[in-house]
């Protein structure tokens with residue numbers, strides 16, 4: 001099999017555990033690769049990677065490049081960038097995808113700068129298509145699709161002239177396909193040449209707790225926006241979530257206003273969710289917010305403004321003050337169960 | 338020996354203030370109606386730099402921004418809060434720069450200042466949330482980085498090391514690294530100090546002045562205040578020695594192919610009255626079809 005022009009995924013591992021977003025991206029890479037008739041490749045860096053590497057192949061990785069070194073056990077920017085740049089130069093992928101995690105957002109721009117290629121952050125969709133510009137014609141370029149600042153608009157970004165084309169994607173945006181145990185892929189160990197000067201950062205301490213907010217797995221999400229009005233009022237959102245056994249979500253504006261912590265943010269630059277029920281309270285329904293929740297099975301919108309865009313994607317709309325509606329909702333639910 | 342600190346800042350439209358009159362009929366934003374503000378996390382980066390300077394005698398804080406002439410406002414704001422030197426990087430040829438072309442111009446400007454120990458910027462700008470310019474500038478300068486820094490714990494000037502805490506998903510990392518380094522700051526720890534009234538009076542009417550001369554580092558060591566003449570340096574493409582082919586649109590590998598207006602069409606929206614009875618019926622329905630309960 002040809003090894004050039006692959007669709008590559010930078011796989012993130014923490015303590016040997018593969019980040020979910022990396023597997024989601026491998027699933028997406030399979031889809032893109034089939035359109036451009038290319039193999040899927042992945043890069044896994046760390047220390048003692050055999051188990052993790054073998055677990056990745058069934059998701060559809062044709063070529064898995066591993067880089068093993070004691071100093072790569074945990075991510076730090078300088079050695080990771082050096083190794084990944086070499087791997088990309090050696091294998092010339094046409095596309096490289098990264099999870100938009102703290103690590104992905106740390107390394108991807110360094111790689112883009114080192115290779116002088118484009119990078120689009122927080123894509124909500126990726127497609128393959130053609131591109132024409134000033135007489136030049138490009139086939140099978142990566143459409144990097146994301147909401148753009150400026151209202152109800154979505155931009156399609158391309159970077160056709162430079163390879164690889166690169167994008168970051170948030171966890172939960174792409175769907176993970178199920179593994180196929182019979183899938184045959186190759187694990188290829190790369191030579192790692194790193195010296196003492198390549199490690200200018202030292203991790204003195206690392207504390208990682210289980211996520212306290214599990215938006216992605218929640219069946220019911222009650223989300224509050226600026227319309228909640230204050231941190232005190234946000235208690236209403238917590239109460240409704242608690243009553244329904246759901247999780248608490250928020251718009252970016254509610255997070256910025258300090259009503260609730262950033263882990264609760266739903267949307268393009270927060271978490272993408274697909275619960276059975278999403279209840280949007282005092283959220284206008286900006287394109288960035290919708291990008292993270294419009295695939296919810298059912299949506300209830302509670303808003304004082306009957307023209308709010310959120311109603312356009314809702315199944316149930318209640319025009320009213322959430323300070324009245326939520327207590328009614330709680331009362332009704334308690335009466336029925 | 339003090340530290341040379343360079344802060345990179347951006348003026349951004351206030352995305353939190355997209356109120357009724359900033360919206361056009363078709364649901365797009367009338368940018369002109371949005372107030373332009375100091376990117377919030379950049380303000381924290383400035384505060385971090387000022388805090389370092391205050392505790393490390395002989396240090397200086399330089400602030401750079403790339404933008405249109407109107408971006409001089411965030412530089413003045415930096416002076417009011419205590420910056421020692423500010424410069425506006427502005428040239429038509431920088432227009433339509435993506436993050437790669439932006440970081441190239443910033444790198445050239447940082448190198449014009451010459452020696453530096455720590456470059457600081459906000460983690461991300463609120464009009465794009467990309468968080469790319471910091472790491473790209475670090476790579477172009479050929480230096481290490483620590484992103485998402487909530488707090489700087491220690492700087493050892495003699496050993497030339499920094500210890501900082503960075504936020505990661507569900508926790509934090511404490512990193513010790515060698516100088517020089519680029520840091521991107523979150524808004525978790527460094528509460529920006531207010532502008533000083535005296536400085537405001539001094540710099541309010543500062544004018545911008547084209548300066549193509551070499552950066553004069555003498556004020557760094559003389560201990561003298563920056564400006565007798567009360568001007569803000571304006572650096573164009575030549576002043577920072579940038580290659581026009583790597584700037585602006587020409588230097589940007591990413592192109593916007595299309596911008597699509599999202600048309601929303603409610604398919605099965607049912608309006609529920611804001612009464613106990615209607616809400617009760619809705620809840621009943623959701624329990625019956627196992628969405629709830």
Ligand SMILES: Cc1cc2nc3c(=O)[nH]c(=O)nc-3n(C[C@H](O)[C@H](O)[C@H](O)COP(=O)(O)OP(=O)(O)OC[C@H]3O[C@@H](n4cnc5c(N)ncnc54)[C@H](O)[C@@H]3O)c2cc1C
Nearest residue numbers: 225226227251252253267268269270282284289304305322
């Ligand atoms: C690069 C970028 C990335 C972004 N990423 C995200 C993201 O991931 N997630 C996200 O959510 N946003 C994101 N945003 C921000 C987004 O553009 C909007 O600004 C934000 O979603 C608005 O939040 P909101 O709906 O809470 O506030 P607003 O738009 O101000 O809406 C408040 C709503 O509350 C209603 N209301 C007021 N009072 C009441 C009341 N008493 N009862 C009921 N309703 C009431 C109002 O009618 C209004 O519709 C991003 C923006 C940018 C530029």
